[in-house]
Amino acid sequence: YTSNQLLTLAGRQSFQGGISEAKFSGGVTVNGGLSYGNRVGPDQPFDVRGRIEIDPRHQGQPGFLAVAAITHTGETLIKNEQGQFVAYQPEQQLIPVTQRKVLSAVEEIEIFRQFVARSIGIDSISVDFLIGYGLDSNPDELYFHQQPINLLVE
Secondary structure, three states, X not given: OEXXXXXXXXXXXXXXXXOOOOEEEEEEEOOXXXXXXXXXXXXXXXXXEEEEEOOOOOOOOEEEEEEEEEEOOOOEEEEOOOOOEEEOOOOOOOOOOOEEEEXXXXXXXXXXXXXXXXXXXXXXXXXXXXXXXXXXXXXXXXXXXXXXXEEEEO
């Protein structure tokens, strides 16, 4: 797919069935955001970006952002607070926290910036990214989307 803007990501979800009016969008770009798609070459620098329009009831509250990557083999990785993708271990940490902060009206999430897949030995892969947020007042709840940000390196 290609688009001149971040793609709207459908299907609001939550870990505990909570309701959020947040809106999620995201995409992959090789030209600084002039256009978005999902296919890149292994030697091509790319960005993966996400945006959350936080539910108005949650804006201004202490909370956190979360980023997960699900590979075509079914492995789930989470982006930790150091910015590294590590294996998700729900028995150790149910909610994967990427960043703690007071939630703004809009949260821009940089999943990758000028990343080159071959730099870590990847020539071909399919990865789905999910972004979400939660509130410190309810740390076991995470609001996220169902439709992933898809990346194809080929």
